[in-house]
Amino acid sequence: MTSTAQTPDAADQDDVVALLMRQHGDIRNLFDEVERTTGDDRRDAFRRLVRLLAVHETAEQEVVHPFARQLFDGGQGVVADRLAEEKHAKQALAQLDAMDPDSPGFLPGLRHLRTDVMEHARAEERYEFAQLRRRADPERLAALAKAVKAAEATAPTHPHPAVQGAAANMAAGPFAALMDRTKDAVRKAMGKDG
């Protein structure tokens, strides 16, 4: 087999839909990696998966959904359905996050989450992204892509923020904390670039 190296920076990512669809693929790739590894490799892959999911979902919630909501008739409903799916997946992820990746319940839980995330991603592509491409002008789609990328570049890599109390963090779960911090970074980036 030839090179499997990813060079995402070389990718033509000036359209927010293309960018997010590729991230859907990257998320699935990481699910595969978690499933195929063990021990520390699995822990490491799972951390990267959690981070990518947090960053990706936050960017969608902060950048893409608000735009889609007012873009087309029925946008409110479509976005509400997606948010419900995201909430569902977030709960499943929080449960998984609390488990040891080598424990017997981890893989069944991971497969369940993979299915939820994939169904959610396809629904976004078919019912939300298709409308973005149809109704938003290319400049706007490019600006949104820029905002998403800027947000992701500044997103935290660890769930534990120095400014928040550890107790609050534990109550909400590390994944929720990571999403909160990413949200802050996204809003900051949006102010700068959006």
Next chain:
Amino acid sequence: MTFNPLEQRGIPLDRQLRNWRELAVEPVDPDRSDPYTRCRIITMNGIEVEAILFSHQFARHCQDPEVKRKLAEVRYIEAQQQKAVNWLLPGVSSVLETTISYEQVAVDLTAWVARAEPDPYLKQAYQFGVLEDFDHLYRYANLYEMIEHRKAEEIVDQLTEVMPGRPTPLHHRHPVDNVREPYDRRQTDPLSKLHALTVMSAEQQTMNFYMNVGPTYMEPIARKLYQEIGLIEEEHVTHYESLVDPGETWWEQLVHHEYNECYLYHSFMEQESDRRVKAIWELHLNMELEHLHTACDLMRRHDGRDPAEVVAPQLPNVLTFEPNKQYLRELIADQLDLTTLGTGYVREAHERFERMQQQLNGDGPAPSDEVMQRHQEMFGRDYRVQTEGEHPAFATGHWN
């Protein structure tokens, strides 16, 4: 195991109808099911679609209302079979993922048939065609990585290699050069008739699929690639359908269709790894035995002939989905530069071929080449799955 479907009875026709609950099949897992299970599903869908379309054509050429009613009765059951089979495919798969499975079918089904085909002229037709499907798989796999950031090996699972075959832009031949010579229905091995019908049906389904799903893509490059390969699938249907002896009567063709459905459901039942899907193959085999019985009755009554004269006395060896990597590598080494001239094959780009090429490819690159250029720009490489070493045509100068 000897199995003569002419001597078996299945489920009585009036007990074959399924209700909504029975038709609501659970789809297979898009990521973790056996790739060859998906290939068997796609193949049987193509076979059932051909059964339905053939029966409609037959009915439109049929004067006898009694026969029309009998055809309608069997056809409705076949339409239900098509739903039960094709609805095994998962809704979360993208169109491109399903497309890559279609090309895996085209590669490993056609390669297997080429290996098993006893008639040298027919064998050559399959060997010629498979090198083109092989290249389509490569082009779609590169498009898939561009759009979805996923690797086609997650779909074909290294059972099928993904690398260049006969370059897709060279598949556009003058239409008259796509018409082959038919086999002789009185002389040919009954197995050859089944092979021709199977590969023709699979290619026809691929043609129908691409012509309908292509415009559902938003990405201009994807829309263009489906147009290009969709047109080549039309060439392939012309190529394979012309292998069938047009002198076969409608009754005889109906018997061949039903016999082939028995053969394939039986084959797939024997090798299916998914227990739930295997149960569907078994159920459908038991339905098809009765459809075959009905077709044989019609042939005896209206054609005045015994169906046993035109079909094999027992089912041939099971048609198998399995890797054909070495076989394909040999074909790539030997036959990559072939094209067709009339009903034969040549290695030179003749005048009619050149003219067609100029008309289609003369004003800018073919979409299949544009995909590769764009992929190269994005990733600095092409996407391949070469599990068995270097590409066999590397030395011929086709690619570097």
